[in-house]
Amino acid sequence: MPLPDTMRAVEIARAGGPDVLTPCTRPVPDAGAGEIVIKVAFAGVNRPDALQRAGLYNPPKGASDLPGLEASGEVVAVGKGVTEWALGDQVCALLPGGGYAEYVATPAAHALPVPEGLTLEQAACLPETFFTVWSNVFERGRLQAGERFLVHGGTSGIGTTAIQLARVFGARVFATAGTAEKCNVCSELGAERAINYRDEDFVDVMRAAGGANLILDMVGGDYIPRNIKALADDGRLVNIAFLQGAKAEVNFAQMMMRRLTLTGSTLRPRSNIYKAEIAQALHAQVWPLLSAGRVAPVMDSTYPLEQAGKAHAHMEAGNHIGKIALSVG
Structure with a gap:
Protein backbone atom coordinates (compact mmCIF):
# COMPACT_ATOMS: atom_id res chain seq x y z
CA MET A 1 0.00 0.00 0.00
CA PRO A 2 1.49 3.39 -0.97
CA LEU A 3 2.22 5.83 1.82
CA PRO A 4 0.11 8.99 2.11
CA ASP A 5 1.53 12.30 0.92
CA THR A 6 1.03 14.11 4.22
CA MET A 7 1.05 13.29 7.93
CA ARG A 8 0.15 14.70 11.32
CA ALA A 9 3.08 16.15 13.24
CA VAL A 10 3.98 18.60 15.99
CA GLU A 11 6.36 21.43 15.14
CA ILE A 12 8.16 24.14 17.08
CA ALA A 13 6.37 27.31 16.01
CA ARG A 14 9.04 29.54 17.57
CA ALA A 15 11.57 29.31 20.36
CA GLY A 16 9.81 29.27 23.71
CA GLY A 17 7.97 27.27 26.33
CA PRO A 18 5.80 24.15 25.96
CA ASP A 19 3.00 26.18 24.38
CA VAL A 20 5.03 26.71 21.17
CA LEU A 21 4.62 23.02 20.26
CA THR A 22 1.96 23.19 17.57
CA PRO A 23 0.10 20.45 15.65
CA CYS A 24 0.70 20.70 11.91
CA THR A 25 0.62 18.79 8.64
CA ARG A 26 3.90 17.85 6.96
CA PRO A 27 4.96 15.80 3.92
CA VAL A 28 5.70 12.15 4.65
CA PRO A 29 9.49 11.66 4.46
CA ASP A 30 11.12 9.40 1.88
CA ALA A 31 13.57 6.62 2.69
CA GLY A 32 16.95 7.75 1.41
CA ALA A 33 19.84 5.41 0.74
CA GLY A 34 20.55 3.40 3.87
CA GLU A 35 17.38 4.63 5.58
CA ILE A 36 14.03 3.25 6.66
CA VAL A 37 10.73 5.01 7.18
CA ILE A 38 8.85 4.06 10.34
CA LYS A 39 5.10 4.47 10.84
CA VAL A 40 5.35 5.79 14.37
CA ALA A 41 3.29 4.18 17.12
CA PHE A 42 4.92 5.98 20.05
CA ALA A 43 7.64 8.61 20.44
CA GLY A 44 9.78 9.24 23.50
CA VAL A 45 9.97 12.68 25.12
CA ASN A 46 13.44 13.79 26.25
CA ARG A 47 15.27 16.81 27.67
CA PRO A 48 17.02 17.54 24.34
CA ASP A 49 13.55 18.00 22.81
CA ALA A 50 12.87 20.76 25.34
CA LEU A 51 16.25 22.35 24.65
CA GLN A 52 15.51 22.34 20.91
CA ARG A 53 12.08 23.84 21.60
CA ALA A 54 13.74 26.63 23.60
CA GLY A 55 16.11 27.40 20.73
CA LEU A 56 19.18 26.02 22.54
CA TYR A 57 19.84 22.78 20.65
CA ASN A 58 19.59 23.03 16.88
CA PRO A 59 19.21 19.84 14.83
CA PRO A 60 22.22 18.65 12.84
CA LYS A 61 22.53 19.59 9.18
CA GLY A 62 20.08 17.61 7.08
CA ALA A 63 17.96 16.44 10.03
CA SER A 64 14.25 17.13 10.40
CA ASP A 65 13.39 20.32 12.28
CA LEU A 66 10.61 18.43 14.08
CA PRO A 67 11.48 17.36 17.63
CA GLY A 68 11.72 13.73 18.66
CA LEU A 69 14.87 11.63 19.02
CA GLU A 70 13.36 8.16 19.51
CA ALA A 71 10.31 6.24 18.36
CA SER A 72 8.83 2.81 17.82
CA GLY A 73 6.60 1.44 15.13
CA GLU A 74 6.44 -0.46 11.85
CA VAL A 75 8.87 -0.29 8.95
CA VAL A 76 6.86 0.94 5.95
CA ALA A 77 9.63 1.85 3.49
CA VAL A 78 13.26 0.82 2.98
CA GLY A 79 15.87 2.78 1.08
CA LYS A 80 18.53 1.63 -1.32
CA GLY A 81 21.07 -0.71 0.23
CA VAL A 82 19.00 -1.63 3.28
CA THR A 83 19.04 -5.38 3.85
CA GLU A 84 18.61 -5.74 7.62
CA TRP A 85 14.95 -4.64 7.73
CA ALA A 86 11.85 -5.58 5.75
CA LEU A 87 8.42 -4.02 5.42
CA GLY A 88 6.29 -4.85 8.45
CA ASP A 89 9.17 -5.25 10.91
CA GLN A 90 8.51 -3.80 14.36
CA VAL A 91 11.40 -1.63 15.49
CA CYS A 92 12.49 1.11 17.83
CA ALA A 93 15.08 3.59 16.65
CA LEU A 94 17.34 6.45 17.56
CA LEU A 95 16.36 9.37 15.34
CA PRO A 96 18.18 12.45 14.04
CA GLY A 97 14.90 14.27 14.70
CA GLY A 98 11.32 14.09 13.49
CA GLY A 99 9.82 11.66 16.02
CA TYR A 100 6.83 13.87 16.84
CA ALA A 101 5.06 12.74 13.67
CA GLU A 102 3.14 9.85 12.10
CA TYR A 103 6.13 8.87 9.93
CA VAL A 104 9.86 9.36 10.39
CA ALA A 105 12.98 8.49 8.39
CA THR A 106 16.16 7.32 10.12
CA PRO A 107 19.33 5.41 9.23
CA ALA A 108 18.49 1.72 9.18
CA ALA A 109 21.57 0.94 11.29
CA HIS A 110 20.14 3.03 14.15
CA ALA A 111 17.08 0.80 14.51
CA LEU A 112 16.75 -2.19 16.81
CA PRO A 113 14.09 -4.89 17.12
CA VAL A 114 11.44 -4.47 19.79
CA PRO A 115 12.72 -6.66 22.65
CA GLU A 116 10.72 -9.77 23.35
CA GLY A 117 8.02 -9.12 25.93
CA LEU A 118 8.04 -5.33 25.61
CA THR A 119 5.25 -3.22 24.15
CA LEU A 120 5.74 -0.65 21.43
CA GLU A 121 5.07 2.00 24.07
CA GLN A 122 7.95 0.73 26.19
CA ALA A 123 10.22 0.22 23.19
CA ALA A 124 9.79 3.84 22.09
CA CYS A 125 11.46 4.90 25.34
CA LEU A 126 14.60 2.77 24.95
CA PRO A 127 16.87 4.28 22.26
CA GLU A 128 17.75 7.77 23.50
CA THR A 129 18.43 6.73 27.09
CA SER A 265 29.66 14.08 25.43
CA THR A 266 26.45 14.74 23.58
CA LEU A 267 24.94 12.11 21.32
CA ARG A 268 22.97 13.88 18.60
CA PRO A 269 25.90 15.41 16.65
CA ARG A 270 27.90 12.16 16.59
CA SER A 271 28.38 10.39 13.27
CA ASN A 272 25.96 7.84 11.87
CA ILE A 273 28.75 5.26 11.99
CA TYR A 274 29.32 5.85 15.71
CA LYS A 275 25.60 5.54 16.48
CA ALA A 276 25.45 2.33 14.45
CA GLU A 277 28.30 0.90 16.53
CA ILE A 278 26.41 1.74 19.73
CA ALA A 279 23.31 0.04 18.30
CA GLN A 280 25.33 -3.11 17.61
CA ALA A 281 26.76 -3.12 21.14
CA LEU A 282 23.33 -2.68 22.67
CA HIS A 283 21.86 -5.44 20.54
CA ALA A 284 24.58 -7.85 21.63
CA GLN A 285 24.92 -6.95 25.30
CA VAL A 286 21.76 -5.22 26.50
CA TRP A 287 18.83 -6.37 24.35
CA PRO A 288 19.06 -9.93 25.79
CA LEU A 289 18.74 -8.40 29.28
CA LEU A 290 15.59 -6.55 28.20
CA SER A 291 14.08 -9.68 26.67
CA ALA A 292 14.89 -11.63 29.86
CA GLY A 293 13.22 -8.99 32.04
CA ARG A 294 16.42 -8.18 33.94
CA VAL A 295 16.22 -4.56 32.78
CA ALA A 296 13.12 -2.59 31.77
CA PRO A 297 12.23 1.00 30.96
CA VAL A 298 10.49 2.80 33.81
CA MET A 299 7.37 4.41 32.36
CA ASP A 300 5.81 7.55 33.83
CA SER A 301 3.03 8.70 31.50
CA THR A 302 1.83 8.86 27.91
CA TYR A 303 0.14 11.77 26.13
CA PRO A 304 -1.53 12.01 22.70
CA LEU A 305 0.75 13.50 20.03
CA GLU A 306 -1.28 16.71 19.91
CA GLN A 307 -0.67 17.20 23.65
CA ALA A 308 3.12 17.29 23.31
CA GLY A 309 3.12 20.65 25.06
CA LYS A 310 1.52 19.12 28.14
CA ALA A 311 4.09 16.33 28.05
CA HIS A 312 6.91 18.89 28.00
CA ALA A 313 5.37 20.87 30.85
CA HIS A 314 5.13 17.68 32.90
CA MET A 315 8.75 16.81 32.17
CA GLU A 316 10.01 20.27 33.06
CA ALA A 317 8.03 20.32 36.32
CA GLY A 318 10.38 17.56 37.49
CA ASN A 319 7.81 15.38 39.22
CA HIS A 320 7.93 12.49 36.78
CA ILE A 321 9.61 9.16 37.46
CA GLY A 322 11.02 7.47 34.36
CA LYS A 323 10.03 8.05 30.76
CA ILE A 324 7.29 10.13 29.15
CA ALA A 325 5.92 9.07 25.77
CA LEU A 326 3.62 10.38 23.03
CA SER A 327 1.00 8.13 21.48
CA VAL A 328 1.08 8.71 17.73
CA GLY A 329 -0.41 5.75 15.88
Whole structure:
Protein backbone atom coordinates (compact mmCIF):
# COMPACT_ATOMS: atom_id res chain seq x y z
CA MET A 1 0.00 0.00 0.00
CA PRO A 2 1.49 3.39 -0.97
CA LEU A 3 2.22 5.83 1.82
CA PRO A 4 0.11 8.99 2.11
CA ASP A 5 1.53 12.30 0.92
CA THR A 6 1.03 14.11 4.22
CA MET A 7 1.05 13.29 7.93
CA ARG A 8 0.15 14.70 11.32
CA ALA A 9 3.08 16.15 13.24
CA VAL A 10 3.98 18.60 15.99
CA GLU A 11 6.36 21.43 15.14
CA ILE A 12 8.16 24.14 17.08
CA ALA A 13 6.37 27.31 16.01
CA ARG A 14 9.04 29.54 17.57
CA ALA A 15 11.57 29.31 20.36
CA GLY A 16 9.81 29.27 23.71
CA GLY A 17 7.97 27.27 26.33
CA PRO A 18 5.80 24.15 25.96
CA ASP A 19 3.00 26.18 24.38
CA VAL A 20 5.03 26.71 21.17
CA LEU A 21 4.62 23.02 20.26
CA THR A 22 1.96 23.19 17.57
CA PRO A 23 0.10 20.45 15.65
CA CYS A 24 0.70 20.70 11.91
CA THR A 25 0.62 18.79 8.64
CA ARG A 26 3.90 17.85 6.96
CA PRO A 27 4.96 15.80 3.92
CA VAL A 28 5.70 12.15 4.65
CA PRO A 29 9.49 11.66 4.46
CA ASP A 30 11.12 9.40 1.88
CA ALA A 31 13.57 6.62 2.69
CA GLY A 32 16.95 7.75 1.41
CA ALA A 33 19.84 5.41 0.74
CA GLY A 34 20.55 3.40 3.87
CA GLU A 35 17.38 4.63 5.58
CA ILE A 36 14.03 3.25 6.66
CA VAL A 37 10.73 5.01 7.18
CA ILE A 38 8.85 4.06 10.34
CA LYS A 39 5.10 4.47 10.84
CA VAL A 40 5.35 5.79 14.37
CA ALA A 41 3.29 4.18 17.12
CA PHE A 42 4.92 5.98 20.05
CA ALA A 43 7.64 8.61 20.44
CA GLY A 44 9.78 9.24 23.50
CA VAL A 45 9.97 12.68 25.12
CA ASN A 46 13.44 13.79 26.25
CA ARG A 47 15.27 16.81 27.67
CA PRO A 48 17.02 17.54 24.34
CA ASP A 49 13.55 18.00 22.81
CA ALA A 50 12.87 20.76 25.34
CA LEU A 51 16.25 22.35 24.65
CA GLN A 52 15.51 22.34 20.91
CA ARG A 53 12.08 23.84 21.60
CA ALA A 54 13.74 26.63 23.60
CA GLY A 55 16.11 27.40 20.73
CA LEU A 56 19.18 26.02 22.54
CA TYR A 57 19.84 22.78 20.65
CA ASN A 58 19.59 23.03 16.88
CA PRO A 59 19.21 19.84 14.83
CA PRO A 60 22.22 18.65 12.84
CA LYS A 61 22.53 19.59 9.18
CA GLY A 62 20.08 17.61 7.08
CA ALA A 63 17.96 16.44 10.03
CA SER A 64 14.25 17.13 10.40
CA ASP A 65 13.39 20.32 12.28
CA LEU A 66 10.61 18.43 14.08
CA PRO A 67 11.48 17.36 17.63
CA GLY A 68 11.72 13.73 18.66
CA LEU A 69 14.87 11.63 19.02
CA GLU A 70 13.36 8.16 19.51
CA ALA A 71 10.31 6.24 18.36
CA SER A 72 8.83 2.81 17.82
CA GLY A 73 6.60 1.44 15.13
CA GLU A 74 6.44 -0.46 11.85
CA VAL A 75 8.87 -0.29 8.95
CA VAL A 76 6.86 0.94 5.95
CA ALA A 77 9.63 1.85 3.49
CA VAL A 78 13.26 0.82 2.98
CA GLY A 79 15.87 2.78 1.08
CA LYS A 80 18.53 1.63 -1.32
CA GLY A 81 21.07 -0.71 0.23
CA VAL A 82 19.00 -1.63 3.28
CA THR A 83 19.04 -5.38 3.85
CA GLU A 84 18.61 -5.74 7.62
CA TRP A 85 14.95 -4.64 7.73
CA ALA A 86 11.85 -5.58 5.75
CA LEU A 87 8.42 -4.02 5.42
CA GLY A 88 6.29 -4.85 8.45
CA ASP A 89 9.17 -5.25 10.91
CA GLN A 90 8.51 -3.80 14.36
CA VAL A 91 11.40 -1.63 15.49
CA CYS A 92 12.49 1.11 17.83
CA ALA A 93 15.08 3.59 16.65
CA LEU A 94 17.34 6.45 17.56
CA LEU A 95 16.36 9.37 15.34
CA PRO A 96 18.18 12.45 14.04
CA GLY A 97 14.90 14.27 14.70
CA GLY A 98 11.32 14.09 13.49
CA GLY A 99 9.82 11.66 16.02
CA TYR A 100 6.83 13.87 16.84
CA ALA A 101 5.06 12.74 13.67
CA GLU A 102 3.14 9.85 12.10
CA TYR A 103 6.13 8.87 9.93
CA VAL A 104 9.86 9.36 10.39
CA ALA A 105 12.98 8.49 8.39
CA THR A 106 16.16 7.32 10.12
CA PRO A 107 19.33 5.41 9.23
CA ALA A 108 18.49 1.72 9.18
CA ALA A 109 21.57 0.94 11.29
CA HIS A 110 20.14 3.03 14.15
CA ALA A 111 17.08 0.80 14.51
CA LEU A 112 16.75 -2.19 16.81
CA PRO A 113 14.09 -4.89 17.12
CA VAL A 114 11.44 -4.47 19.79
CA PRO A 115 12.72 -6.66 22.65
CA GLU A 116 10.72 -9.77 23.35
CA GLY A 117 8.02 -9.12 25.93
CA LEU A 118 8.04 -5.33 25.61
CA THR A 119 5.25 -3.22 24.15
CA LEU A 120 5.74 -0.65 21.43
CA GLU A 121 5.07 2.00 24.07
CA GLN A 122 7.95 0.73 26.19
CA ALA A 123 10.22 0.22 23.19
CA ALA A 124 9.79 3.84 22.09
CA CYS A 125 11.46 4.90 25.34
CA LEU A 126 14.60 2.77 24.95
CA PRO A 127 16.87 4.28 22.26
CA GLU A 128 17.75 7.77 23.50
CA THR A 129 18.43 6.73 27.09
CA PHE A 130 20.08 3.38 26.39
CA PHE A 131 22.34 4.78 23.64
CA THR A 132 23.30 7.65 25.97
CA VAL A 133 23.95 5.50 29.03
CA TRP A 134 25.89 2.84 27.14
CA SER A 135 28.14 5.32 25.36
CA ASN A 136 28.81 7.47 28.43
CA VAL A 137 28.82 5.03 31.36
CA PHE A 138 30.33 1.91 29.81
CA GLU A 139 32.40 3.24 26.91
CA ARG A 140 33.50 6.76 27.84
CA GLY A 141 33.22 6.19 31.61
CA ARG A 142 34.67 2.64 31.51
CA LEU A 143 32.55 1.42 34.44
CA GLN A 144 33.76 -1.92 35.79
CA ALA A 145 32.17 -4.51 38.08
CA GLY A 146 32.77 -3.69 41.74
CA GLU A 147 33.28 0.04 41.17
CA ARG A 148 31.28 2.69 43.00
CA PHE A 149 29.03 4.51 40.52
CA LEU A 150 27.06 7.67 41.34
CA VAL A 151 24.29 8.86 39.04
CA HIS A 152 22.52 12.15 39.61
CA GLY A 153 18.85 12.46 38.77
CA GLY A 154 18.26 8.82 39.62
CA THR A 155 14.57 8.77 38.63
CA SER A 156 15.00 10.48 35.26
CA GLY A 157 14.92 8.36 32.12
CA ILE A 158 18.71 8.40 32.07
CA GLY A 159 18.93 7.72 35.79
CA THR A 160 16.57 4.75 35.89
CA THR A 161 18.39 3.22 32.94
CA ALA A 162 21.86 3.85 34.38
CA ILE A 163 20.97 2.36 37.78
CA GLN A 164 19.65 -0.85 36.24
CA LEU A 165 22.46 -1.38 33.76
CA ALA A 166 25.20 -0.58 36.26
CA ARG A 167 23.66 -3.01 38.76
CA VAL A 168 23.33 -5.79 36.20
CA PHE A 169 26.97 -5.37 35.18
CA GLY A 170 28.13 -5.64 38.77
CA ALA A 171 28.80 -2.07 39.90
CA ARG A 172 27.89 -0.66 43.30
CA VAL A 173 25.27 1.97 42.52
CA PHE A 174 24.55 5.24 44.34
CA ALA A 175 21.92 7.71 43.16
CA THR A 176 20.61 11.15 44.08
CA ALA A 177 16.95 12.18 44.01
CA GLY A 178 14.83 14.90 45.57
CA THR A 179 12.06 13.08 47.47
CA ALA A 180 11.67 10.04 49.67
CA GLU A 181 9.43 8.46 47.02
CA LYS A 182 12.05 8.94 44.33
CA CYS A 183 14.79 7.59 46.60
CA ASN A 184 12.67 4.48 47.18
CA VAL A 185 12.39 3.98 43.42
CA CYS A 186 16.17 4.25 43.06
CA SER A 187 16.62 1.59 45.74
CA GLU A 188 14.05 -0.70 44.13
CA LEU A 189 15.89 -0.42 40.81
CA GLY A 190 19.16 -1.52 42.37
CA ALA A 191 20.87 1.43 44.06
CA GLU A 192 22.51 0.32 47.30
CA ARG A 193 22.27 3.91 48.57
CA ALA A 194 19.75 6.53 47.47
CA ILE A 195 20.70 10.04 48.57
CA ASN A 196 17.98 12.65 49.09
CA TYR A 197 19.90 15.74 48.05
CA ARG A 198 17.53 17.95 50.05
CA ASP A 199 18.55 16.26 53.30
CA GLU A 200 22.07 14.94 52.69
CA ASP A 201 25.27 16.01 50.96
CA PHE A 202 26.21 13.46 48.32
CA VAL A 203 29.84 14.48 48.72
CA ASP A 204 29.85 13.32 52.36
CA VAL A 205 28.03 10.08 51.51
CA MET A 206 30.42 9.19 48.69
CA ARG A 207 33.56 10.08 50.62
CA ALA A 208 32.37 7.90 53.50
CA ALA A 209 31.92 5.05 51.01
CA GLY A 210 35.45 5.50 49.63
CA GLY A 211 34.67 7.95 46.83
CA ALA A 212 32.98 7.42 43.49
CA ASN A 213 34.98 5.71 40.78
CA LEU A 214 32.55 7.14 38.20
CA ILE A 215 29.92 9.89 38.33
CA LEU A 216 27.33 10.50 35.62
CA ASP A 217 26.01 14.05 35.91
CA MET A 218 23.43 16.05 34.01
CA VAL A 219 23.12 18.86 36.57
CA GLY A 220 26.36 20.80 36.18
CA GLY A 221 26.65 24.21 37.83
CA ASP A 222 27.84 23.97 41.43
CA TYR A 223 27.63 20.17 41.19
CA ILE A 224 30.85 20.17 39.14
CA PRO A 225 33.28 21.07 41.95
CA ARG A 226 31.27 18.96 44.38
CA ASN A 227 31.50 15.99 42.02
CA ILE A 228 35.27 16.39 41.96
CA LYS A 229 35.34 16.26 45.75
CA ALA A 230 33.14 13.14 45.69
CA LEU A 231 35.44 11.22 43.32
CA ALA A 232 37.92 8.61 44.48
CA ASP A 233 41.51 8.89 43.27
CA ASP A 234 41.65 7.95 39.56
CA GLY A 235 37.90 8.66 39.39
CA ARG A 236 36.03 9.77 36.28
CA LEU A 237 33.35 12.43 35.91
CA VAL A 238 31.14 12.30 32.81
CA ASN A 239 28.82 15.24 32.11
CA ILE A 240 25.98 14.79 29.64
CA ALA A 241 23.90 17.91 30.39
CA PHE A 242 23.97 21.11 32.42
CA LEU A 243 20.55 21.80 33.93
CA GLN A 244 22.13 24.26 36.37
CA GLY A 245 24.64 25.76 33.95
CA ALA A 246 27.83 24.79 32.13
CA LYS A 247 30.24 27.05 34.01
CA ALA A 248 31.96 26.41 37.34
CA GLU A 249 35.19 27.22 39.14
CA VAL A 250 37.35 24.10 39.29
CA ASN A 251 40.58 23.41 41.17
CA PHE A 252 42.61 21.63 38.51
CA ALA A 253 45.34 20.83 41.00
CA GLN A 254 42.95 18.19 42.35
CA MET A 255 42.68 16.68 38.90
CA MET A 256 46.46 16.44 38.65
CA MET A 257 47.22 15.22 42.16
CA ARG A 258 44.40 12.65 42.23
CA ARG A 259 44.63 11.65 38.55
CA LEU A 260 41.00 12.47 37.83
CA THR A 261 39.33 12.38 34.42
CA LEU A 262 36.79 15.07 33.55
CA THR A 263 34.93 14.38 30.32
CA GLY A 264 31.51 14.49 28.68
CA SER A 265 29.66 14.08 25.43
CA THR A 266 26.45 14.74 23.58
CA LEU A 267 24.94 12.11 21.32
CA ARG A 268 22.97 13.88 18.60
CA PRO A 269 25.90 15.41 16.65
CA ARG A 270 27.90 12.16 16.59
CA SER A 271 28.38 10.39 13.27
CA ASN A 272 25.96 7.84 11.87
CA ILE A 273 28.75 5.26 11.99
CA TYR A 274 29.32 5.85 15.71
CA LYS A 275 25.60 5.54 16.48
CA ALA A 276 25.45 2.33 14.45
CA GLU A 277 28.30 0.90 16.53
CA ILE A 278 26.41 1.74 19.73
CA ALA A 279 23.31 0.04 18.30
CA GLN A 280 25.33 -3.11 17.61
CA ALA A 281 26.76 -3.12 21.14
CA LEU A 282 23.33 -2.68 22.67
CA HIS A 283 21.86 -5.44 20.54
CA ALA A 284 24.58 -7.85 21.63
CA GLN A 285 24.92 -6.95 25.30
CA VAL A 286 21.76 -5.22 26.50
CA TRP A 287 18.83 -6.37 24.35
CA PRO A 288 19.06 -9.93 25.79
CA LEU A 289 18.74 -8.40 29.28
CA LEU A 290 15.59 -6.55 28.20
CA SER A 291 14.08 -9.68 26.67
CA ALA A 292 14.89 -11.63 29.86
CA GLY A 293 13.22 -8.99 32.04
CA ARG A 294 16.42 -8.18 33.94
CA VAL A 295 16.22 -4.56 32.78
CA ALA A 296 13.12 -2.59 31.77
CA PRO A 297 12.23 1.00 30.96
CA VAL A 298 10.49 2.80 33.81
CA MET A 299 7.37 4.41 32.36
CA ASP A 300 5.81 7.55 33.83
CA SER A 301 3.03 8.70 31.50
CA THR A 302 1.83 8.86 27.91
CA TYR A 303 0.14 11.77 26.13
CA PRO A 304 -1.53 12.01 22.70
CA LEU A 305 0.75 13.50 20.03
CA GLU A 306 -1.28 16.71 19.91
CA GLN A 307 -0.67 17.20 23.65
CA ALA A 308 3.12 17.29 23.31
CA GLY A 309 3.12 20.65 25.06
CA LYS A 310 1.52 19.12 28.14
CA ALA A 311 4.09 16.33 28.05
CA HIS A 312 6.91 18.89 28.00
CA ALA A 313 5.37 20.87 30.85
CA HIS A 314 5.13 17.68 32.90
CA MET A 315 8.75 16.81 32.17
CA GLU A 316 10.01 20.27 33.06
CA ALA A 317 8.03 20.32 36.32
CA GLY A 318 10.38 17.56 37.49
CA ASN A 319 7.81 15.38 39.22
CA HIS A 320 7.93 12.49 36.78
CA ILE A 321 9.61 9.16 37.46
CA GLY A 322 11.02 7.47 34.36
CA LYS A 323 10.03 8.05 30.76
CA ILE A 324 7.29 10.13 29.15
CA ALA A 325 5.92 9.07 25.77
CA LEU A 326 3.62 10.38 23.03
CA SER A 327 1.00 8.13 21.48
CA VAL A 328 1.08 8.71 17.73
CA GLY A 329 -0.41 5.75 15.88
